[in-house]
Amino acid sequence: xxxYLALAAIVGIAAGTAQAASPWPSKVTGKWxxxxxxxxxxxxxxxxxxxxxxRQIVGTYTDNTVGGSSDILGFYCPATGRIAFxxxxxxxxxxxxxxxxxxxxxxxxxxxxxVFSENATAANVGEYAFYAYK
Amino acid sequence: xxxxxxxxxxATASLAAGAAQAAQxxxxxxxxxxxxxxNQSSLTVSITSQTGGETCNQIAGTIGSDTLLGFYCPGSGRFNFLRSNxxxxxxxxxxxxxxxxxxxxxxxxxxxxxxxxxPQGEASFIASPAE
Numbered sequence: 001x002x003x004y005l006a007l008a009a010i011v012g013i014a015a016g017t018a019q020a021a022s023p024w025p026s027k028v029t030g031k032w033x034x035x036x037x038x039x040x041x042x043x044x045x046x047x048x049x050x051x052x053x054x055r056q057i058v059g060t061y062t063d064n065t066v067g068g069s070s071d072i073l074g075f076y077c078p079a080t081g082r083i084a085f086x087x088x089x090x091x092x093x094x095x096x097x098x099x100x101x102x103x104x105x106x107x108x109x110x111x112x113x114x115v116f117s118e119n120a121t122a123a124n125v126g127e128y129a130f131y132a133y134k
Numbered sequence: 135x136x137x138x139x140x141x142x143x144x145a146t147a148s149l150a151a152g153a154a155q156a157a158q159x160x161x162x163x164x165x166x167x168x169x170x171x172x173n174q175s176s177l178t179v180s181i182t183s184q185t186g187g188e189t190c191n192q193i194a195g196t197i198g199s200d201t202l203l204g205f206y207c208p209g210s211g212r213f214n215f216l217r218s219n220x221x222x223x224x225x226x227x228x229x230x231x232x233x234x235x236x237x238x239x240x241x242x243x244x245x246x247x248x249x250x251x252x253p254q255g256e257a258s259f260i261a262s263p264a265e
Binding site (some may be wrong): 073100124 | 189224252
């Protein structure tokens, strides 16, 4: 009986370890649908660097509510699920918003939840909720 | 009875003191020079303006030899600013909170994210008013 309990404990620990070791996807490239404050958005991450603890990501950000596209540049850390990126007008590098979030998984859906800061428009500066999924 | 009233009076005074302390936790303005450490670098953060906005005010200035643009919220102590230069554009984003370690001793602590330098990721940031 003691032998079976010990075996069950080892299997349980091993299963828990395996689950905890890879709760986040290795890549975040692709199209994400979501919301940022009052607007519906689409985030298209077109590339992700292949090395480093945190890997540079590049893509575009479309505001489907008011229209218009922007560039994004940031990083994703596969070991922690952390993601952050700046948002700048297409073709420019000076950002007007900054996004920070963490990934989580539910079934086959990957969620991105966090906040974004508005830095450029004086009347609206501050932090707002942000989420996306794919 | 007198003992009970005395205990209530002490409790009320404690609550009032706590409330007063909480209400003055964050400064109204963070304009000025701050001595900062961002990961392994010592920097001077100069906030030259704090204007506009409703709940939060826009801040502008310099960090090291780069520009900063962001906001500070006097009601919560929250701050956030983007660090930019040429030709990189915006390459770091700082966010965190102000707090008062002891009366009159304000510190700014949080993290910054680096999007261009290696290694990319987040690291700690702390600043205190420059002497």
